[in-house]
Amino acid sequence: MTSDPSQDTSDKAVEAASQRVLDALRVRNWRLATAESCTAGRLAGALAAGNGAGAALQGGFVCYSKDAKVRMLGLPPETLQSSTGAVTETVARLMAENARQRSGAEIAVAVTGVLGPSCDEDGNPVGLVEIACARAGTTRHRRNHWLEAAPDILISATILSALELVAEMLAD
Structure with missing residues (x-):
């Protein structure tokens, strides 16, 4: 999906989406992890800034490098050595499932993904983001190809898209 990331990516939109996810997690008595x-x-x-985060947020993995994805999340190194590297549907799915x-x-x-200011080492363009959400027996994926914008706008757009995907999975 290619889209304009500047549609409501405000701090208030992120706060509201985070709170909706936290509330839905608490209703289910579930905890969420991020990768x-x-x-x-x-x-x-x-998510941690929201009310009730302590009951709903398990924790997270920050795996910026390919090596961290292998060491912390157990991704097979060969998965990250493809021509597109770490920005693929397969990598996003494995990150979510393993987290x-x-x-x-x-x-x-x-x-x-790649949020700028320039392409990654594998030539993936700024604005390409892969998101996955996993629960027992089900993993969903979403690809966004945002129009190039400032990194802070792309980060907010990515966070909102990820929270929307989590909310969809929790609504099922």
Whole structure:
């Protein structure tokens, strides 16, 4: 999906989406884990700032480098050595599934992508983001290809997209 990341990516939109996810997690008595690359922990930070985060947020993995994805989340090195590297649907799915398993959380969300200011080492363009959400027996994926924008706008857009995917999985 290619889209304009500047549609409501305000701090208030992120706060509201985070709170909706936290509330839905608490209703289910579930905990969430995050696995983040391009957002570098900001997704977990947005959730941790919400009311009731202590009951719903299990924790997170910040795996910015390929090596960290292998060491911390157990991704097979060969998965990261493809021509597109760490920004693939497969990598996002494995990050979410392994974060869920390793953390003991009922649900996990993962983000990997390129948020600028330039392309990554594998030539993936700024604005390409892969997001996955995993719970027992089900993993969903979402690809965003944002129009190039300032990194802070892309980060907020990515966090909102990830929170929307989690909310969808919790609504099922």
